[in-house]
Amino acid sequence: MVKPIVRDVLFLARPAVRATANDVPVADDLKDTLRANQDRCVGLAANMIGHAVQILVFVDEDEIMEMFNPEILKASGIYEAEEGCLSLDGVRPVKRYRKLKVRWETREQKIKIRTFEGFSAQIIQHEMDHFRGILI
Numbered sequence: 001m002v003k004p005i006v007r008d009v010l011f012l013a014r015p016a017v018r019a020t021a022n023d024v025p026v027a028d029d030l031k032d033t034l035r036a037n038q039d040r041c042v043g044l045a046a047n048m049i050g051h052a053v054q055i056l057v058f059v060d061e062d063e064i065m066e067m068f069n070p071e072i073l074k075a076s077g078i079y080e081a082e083e084g085c086l087s088l089d090g091v092r093p094v095k096r097y098r099k100l101k102v103r104w105e106t107r108e109q110k111i112k113i114r115t116f117e118g119f120s121a122q123i124i125q126h127e128m129d130h131f132r133g134i135l136i
């Protein structure tokens with residue numbers, strides 16, 4: 001189901017807890033909400049639709065990638081970027097890593113590890129900041 005985007009900064013400042021198999025419906029809502037906003041948005045964290053759990057989705061090439069409980073294992077190549085967020089107005093400067101090795105769980109609780117670079121790496125970092133209650 002497409003959900004409204006949370007813009008309440010107090011709610012968005014709440015850290016997200018680990019996601020479990022019970023949170024699969026949240027992941028489905030996140031994907032629906034991302035698809036509905038794909039003209040102006042490339043990724044969403046569950047916090048942004050009102051659930052403080054560690055699930056993110058993003059557009060990776062043509063498909064929507066979903067991660068439960070992602071962790072950054074390795075990061076390199078710091079640079080300055082400018083980002084916007086559906087929960088906020090405007091764009092803001094931010095420091096990101098160009099290359100990331102990420103470990104995450106699928107909705108079936110399988111462990112995955114993959115290296116991401118460039119825009120995908122940037123989106124993952126942005127959404128993981130939401131899990132810590134950090135806004136750009």
Ligand SMILES: [Zn+2]
Nearest residue numbers: 084085086087
């Ligand atoms: Zn955001």
